Amino acid sequence: MEYPVLSSVFYQREDVVQISKDLLGKYLVTEFDGQLTAGKIVETEAYRGPDDKACHAWNNRFTDRTRVMYETGGVAYVYLCYGMHHLFNVVTGPKGMAHAVLIRAIEPIHNVETMQLRRNMTALKPKLTAGPGALSQALGIKTAFNGVSLMDLASPIRIEDRGEVVAESDILAGPRVGVESAGECALWPWRFVVKGSVWVSKFRK
DNA sequence: AAGAGGATGAACT
DNA sequence: GTTCATCCTCTTG
Numbered sequence: 284m285e286y287p288v289l290s291s292v293f294y295q296r297e298d299v300v301q302i303s304k305d306l307l308g309k310y311l312v313t314e315f316d317g318q319l320t321a322g323k324i325v326e327t328e329a330y331r332g333p334d335d336k337a338c339h340a341w342n343n344r345f346t347d348r349t350r351v352m353y354e355t356g357g358v359a360y361v362y363l364c365y366g367m368h369h370l371f372n373v374v375t376g377p378k379g380m381a382h383a384v385l386i387r388a389i390e391p392i393h394n395v396e397t398m399q400l401r402r403n404m405t406a407l408k409p410k411l412t413a414g415p416g417a418l419s420q421a422l423g424i425k426t427a428f429n430g431v432s433l434m435d436l437a438s439p440i441r442i443e444d445r446g447e448v449v450a451e452s453d454i455l456a457g458p459r460v461g462v463e464s465a466g467e468c469a470l471w472p473w474r475f476v477v478k479g480s481v482w483v484s485k486f487r488k
Numbered sequence: 489a490a491g492a493g494g495a496t497g498a499a500c501t
Numbered sequence: 502g503t504t505c506a507t508c509c510t511c512t513t514g
Binding site for chain 3 (some may be wrong): 339346347348362363364365367368426
Protein backbone atom coordinates (compact mmCIF):
# COMPACT_ATOMS: atom_id res chain seq x y z
CA MET A 284 0.00 0.00 0.00
CA GLU A 285 1.49 3.27 -1.10
CA TYR A 286 0.32 6.66 0.02
CA PRO A 287 1.40 10.03 -1.39
CA VAL A 288 3.64 12.22 0.74
CA LEU A 289 2.62 15.80 1.44
CA SER A 290 3.83 18.08 -1.34
CA SER A 291 6.15 21.07 -1.29
CA VAL A 292 3.12 23.24 -2.08
CA PHE A 293 1.59 22.17 1.25
CA TYR A 294 4.72 23.02 3.23
CA GLN A 295 5.68 26.23 1.49
CA ARG A 296 2.54 28.17 2.33
CA GLU A 297 3.26 31.15 4.54
CA ASP A 298 0.52 30.64 7.13
CA VAL A 299 2.16 28.34 9.67
CA VAL A 300 -0.93 28.40 11.89
CA GLN A 301 -3.07 27.06 9.05
CA ILE A 302 -0.46 24.40 8.27
CA SER A 303 -0.52 23.36 11.94
CA LYS A 304 -4.22 22.64 11.66
CA ASP A 305 -3.85 20.97 8.26
CA LEU A 306 -1.26 18.55 9.66
CA LEU A 307 -3.86 17.01 11.96
CA GLY A 308 -4.99 13.70 10.48
CA LYS A 309 -1.83 13.27 8.40
CA TYR A 310 0.43 10.26 8.93
CA LEU A 311 3.93 10.58 10.35
CA VAL A 312 6.07 7.68 9.12
CA THR A 313 9.63 6.66 10.00
CA GLU A 314 11.47 3.95 8.14
CA PHE A 315 15.06 2.94 8.83
CA ASP A 316 17.00 -0.17 9.80
CA GLY A 317 14.23 -2.20 8.19
CA GLN A 318 11.66 -0.94 10.68
CA LEU A 319 8.61 1.04 9.57
CA THR A 320 6.54 2.77 12.23
CA ALA A 321 3.73 5.25 11.70
CA GLY A 322 1.03 7.17 13.50
CA LYS A 323 -1.68 9.72 12.83
CA ILE A 324 -0.94 13.27 13.93
CA VAL A 325 -3.46 14.42 16.56
CA GLU A 326 -1.70 17.38 18.22
CA THR A 327 0.47 20.20 16.86
CA GLU A 328 1.80 23.64 17.81
CA ALA A 329 2.75 26.53 15.51
CA TYR A 330 5.96 28.53 15.95
CA ARG A 331 6.46 31.67 13.87
CA GLY A 332 10.02 32.98 13.66
CA PRO A 333 9.89 36.74 13.24
CA ASP A 334 7.33 37.83 15.83
CA ASP A 335 6.87 34.81 18.12
CA LYS A 336 8.94 35.06 21.29
CA ALA A 337 8.41 31.37 22.05
CA CYS A 338 10.09 30.41 18.79
CA HIS A 339 13.80 29.60 18.78
CA ALA A 340 14.12 31.85 15.73
CA TRP A 341 12.29 34.76 17.33
CA ASN A 342 13.29 38.10 15.85
CA ASN A 343 14.95 36.11 13.07
CA ARG A 344 17.68 34.94 15.38
CA PHE A 345 20.13 32.92 13.33
CA THR A 346 22.40 30.38 15.02
CA ASP A 347 23.73 26.92 14.27
CA ARG A 348 20.62 25.46 15.84
CA THR A 349 18.01 27.64 14.13
CA ARG A 350 19.68 27.53 10.72
CA VAL A 351 17.50 24.68 9.46
CA MET A 352 14.33 26.62 10.27
CA TYR A 353 15.17 29.04 7.46
CA GLU A 354 15.26 26.26 4.90
CA THR A 355 12.50 25.82 2.33
CA GLY A 356 9.45 24.18 3.92
CA GLY A 357 9.33 20.40 3.92
CA VAL A 358 12.34 19.40 6.02
CA ALA A 359 12.69 18.19 9.60
CA TYR A 360 13.89 20.30 12.52
CA VAL A 361 14.91 18.01 15.38
CA TYR A 362 16.61 19.28 18.51
CA LEU A 363 17.51 17.97 21.92
CA CYS A 364 15.50 19.26 24.86
CA TYR A 365 16.53 18.92 28.52
CA GLY A 366 19.45 16.84 27.40
CA MET A 367 17.38 13.78 26.59
CA HIS A 368 14.25 14.45 24.54
CA HIS A 369 14.37 14.69 20.78
CA LEU A 370 11.65 17.12 19.67
CA PHE A 371 10.43 16.88 16.08
CA ASN A 372 9.26 19.88 14.07
CA VAL A 373 8.16 20.41 10.49
CA VAL A 374 9.84 23.39 8.82
CA THR A 375 7.34 25.39 6.77
CA GLY A 376 7.19 28.46 4.54
CA PRO A 377 9.45 29.62 1.72
CA LYS A 378 13.22 29.73 2.13
CA GLY A 379 14.31 32.41 4.56
CA MET A 380 11.15 32.25 6.66
CA ALA A 381 11.76 30.61 10.04
CA HIS A 382 8.41 28.94 10.68
CA ALA A 383 7.91 25.48 12.13
CA VAL A 384 5.25 23.17 13.50
CA LEU A 385 5.99 21.05 16.58
CA ILE A 386 4.34 17.63 16.42
CA ARG A 387 3.13 16.96 19.97
CA ALA A 388 1.18 13.69 19.76
CA ILE A 389 0.23 10.89 17.39
CA GLU A 390 -2.17 7.98 17.42
CA PRO A 391 -0.03 4.85 16.96
CA ILE A 392 -1.10 2.95 13.84
CA HIS A 393 1.72 0.89 12.38
CA ASN A 394 4.11 -1.52 14.06
CA VAL A 395 2.96 -0.60 17.53
CA GLU A 396 5.05 -3.42 19.04
CA THR A 397 8.24 -1.74 17.88
CA MET A 398 7.12 1.56 19.37
CA GLN A 399 6.42 -0.12 22.70
CA LEU A 400 9.83 -1.76 22.59
CA ARG A 401 11.54 1.57 21.96
CA ARG A 402 9.59 3.11 24.83
CA ASN A 403 10.17 0.12 27.08
CA MET A 404 6.42 -0.25 27.66
CA THR A 405 4.50 -3.49 27.82
CA ALA A 406 0.93 -2.18 27.79
CA LEU A 407 -0.58 -0.06 25.03
CA LYS A 408 -1.45 3.27 26.65
CA PRO A 409 -1.78 6.85 25.35
CA LYS A 410 1.45 7.61 27.19
CA LEU A 411 3.18 5.69 24.40
CA THR A 412 3.01 8.60 21.95
CA ALA A 413 1.46 11.55 23.86
CA GLY A 414 3.95 14.40 24.12
CA PRO A 415 6.73 15.49 21.76
CA GLY A 416 9.49 13.60 23.54
CA ALA A 417 7.45 10.43 23.81
CA LEU A 418 6.41 10.28 20.17
CA SER A 419 9.94 10.87 19.00
CA GLN A 420 11.20 8.00 21.12
CA ALA A 421 8.42 5.73 19.86
CA LEU A 422 9.19 6.52 16.22
CA GLY A 423 12.95 6.48 16.71
CA ILE A 424 13.33 10.13 15.71
CA LYS A 425 16.72 11.55 16.68
CA THR A 426 18.77 14.66 16.13
CA ALA A 427 20.56 12.87 13.29
CA PHE A 428 17.35 13.45 11.30
CA ASN A 429 17.73 17.22 11.58
CA GLY A 430 17.43 18.78 8.13
CA VAL A 431 16.27 15.70 6.20
CA SER A 432 13.48 16.02 3.64
CA LEU A 433 9.98 14.90 4.57
CA MET A 434 9.02 14.45 0.92
CA ASP A 435 11.54 11.81 -0.09
CA LEU A 436 10.76 8.09 0.12
CA ALA A 437 14.45 7.45 0.70
CA SER A 438 14.34 9.67 3.77
CA PRO A 439 14.09 8.02 7.21
CA ILE A 440 11.06 10.19 7.96
CA ARG A 441 8.11 11.44 5.91
CA ILE A 442 4.53 12.62 6.25
CA GLU A 443 1.79 10.96 4.20
CA ASP A 444 -1.63 12.16 3.15
CA ARG A 445 -4.00 9.23 3.43
CA GLY A 446 -6.99 11.29 2.41
CA GLU A 447 -8.32 11.90 5.91
CA VAL A 448 -9.56 15.39 6.64
CA VAL A 449 -10.16 16.73 10.15
CA ALA A 450 -13.08 19.17 10.01
CA GLU A 451 -12.59 22.63 11.48
CA SER A 452 -15.36 21.80 13.97
CA ASP A 453 -13.29 18.84 15.22
CA ILE A 454 -10.24 20.95 16.06
CA LEU A 455 -9.68 22.40 19.52
CA ALA A 456 -7.29 25.34 19.94
CA GLY A 457 -5.54 26.41 23.13
CA PRO A 458 -2.37 28.04 24.45
CA ARG A 459 0.91 26.30 23.78
CA VAL A 460 2.62 24.18 26.39
CA GLY A 461 5.80 25.07 28.25
CA VAL A 462 6.26 28.57 26.89
CA GLU A 463 5.14 30.64 29.89
CA SER A 464 8.19 32.85 29.67
CA ALA A 465 7.28 34.06 26.20
CA GLY A 466 5.24 37.00 27.43
CA GLU A 467 2.10 37.76 25.44
CA CYS A 468 2.94 35.11 22.89
CA ALA A 469 2.35 32.47 25.56
CA LEU A 470 -1.36 33.21 25.31
CA TRP A 471 -1.68 32.78 21.58
CA PRO A 472 -3.98 29.79 20.90
CA TRP A 473 -1.58 27.99 18.62
CA ARG A 474 -1.88 24.51 20.06
CA PHE A 475 -4.27 22.33 18.09
CA VAL A 476 -5.71 18.95 19.01
CA VAL A 477 -8.23 16.61 17.43
CA LYS A 478 -11.38 16.86 19.51
CA GLY A 479 -12.16 13.68 21.42
CA SER A 480 -8.85 11.94 20.71
CA VAL A 481 -7.49 10.00 23.69
CA TRP A 482 -3.99 10.18 22.22
CA VAL A 483 -3.26 13.86 22.92
CA SER A 484 -0.89 15.05 25.65
CA LYS A 485 -1.95 16.59 28.92
CA PHE A 486 -1.62 20.28 29.64
CA ARG A 487 1.32 21.11 31.85
CA LYS A 488 0.77 23.44 34.75
C1' DA B 489 36.10 29.54 29.44
C1' DA B 490 32.22 28.99 32.17
C1' DG B 491 27.47 28.91 33.68
C1' DA B 492 22.48 29.01 33.24
C1' DG B 493 18.48 27.11 31.58
C1' DG B 494 15.30 24.65 28.35
C1' DA B 495 8.87 23.77 23.10
C1' DT B 496 9.84 17.18 28.75
C1' DG B 497 8.76 12.87 31.05
C1' DA B 498 8.95 9.72 34.81
C1' DA B 499 9.02 8.61 39.37
C1' DC B 500 8.23 10.00 43.37
C1' DT B 501 5.06 11.89 47.91
C1' DG C 502 2.23 18.48 43.43
C1' DT C 503 7.35 18.04 43.40
C1' DT C 504 11.87 16.51 42.00
C1' DC C 505 15.27 15.33 38.95
C1' DA C 506 17.65 13.27 35.09
C1' DT C 507 21.11 15.16 31.59
C1' DC C 508 23.54 17.81 27.79
C1' DC C 509 23.42 21.06 24.14
C1' DT C 510 23.03 25.88 22.99
C1' DC C 511 23.47 30.50 23.90
C1' DT C 512 25.14 34.41 26.61
C1' DT C 513 28.57 36.62 29.07
C1' DG C 514 33.27 37.69 30.45
